[in-house]
Amino acid sequence: MKKQLCVAVGLLLAVVGQAAVYDQTWSSGFLNNGGVPDNDGTGWVDSRTVEGLTAERSDGQTVPAYVAGLTVNLHLSVGWNGDIVAYLQHDNGFTYLLNRVGVAGGTPQGNPGSGFNVTFSGAGSSGLHSYTGNGTDPITGVWRPDGVGFASFDGQGANGVWRLFVADLNGGDVMTVNSWGLHMDLSAVPEPGEWMSIALAVLGMAYVGKRSFMRGAK
Secondary structure (H helix, E strand, O other): OHHHHHHHHHHHHHHOEOOEEEEEEEOOOOHHHHEOOOOEEEEEEEEEEEOOOEEEEOOOOEEEOEEEEEEEEEEEEEOOHHHEEEEEEEOOEEEEEEEOOOHHHOOOOOOOOOEEEEEEOOOOOOOOOOOOOOOOOOEEEEEOOOOOOOHHHOOOEOOEEEEEEEEEOOOOOOEEEEEEEEEEEEEOOOOHHHHHHHHHHHHHHHHHHHHHHHHHHO
């Protein structure tokens, strides 16, 4: 039985990918030079096509890469932080990064700070929706997304179009996007057919192992 189990584990390791990393920041080619329309819910969008990302499986085969972990960096300047909503979208993955900073902290107009130079990560201590800081300096540091985190991106194909949306929901100050970027941990996730093959192999080995055990018990 132990032999069959070892073979099954070997099959699994043969298709689970070895880790790879994608790290890219964009700071040019922006719509309106990065200026976010003031008091306009239609917002500003930057779409970037990521291509050619692959990961190597333990059996040496190179396959299209999947997202195994994600962080996002965002650098905005000027403006009024409490006016800003921002989200990230890719395939079926979606999360709010910013959702009117400070509004949930009891300040109706939100945080009066001017800009962000932040990283969004599951390792962040909290989101910024309830941030109560009142300084005018840009907000810095590592924060959680204001949405549901990055779980919806896990297992998505890493290649394709990634979209950053930013909107300024009140008038008076204009925010500018200076840069934004993605850091992705990549893996070679098996295709569904491969998982089925593994499952069938494991079941078959378990059956053979059980039969051998029963014969030995007689």
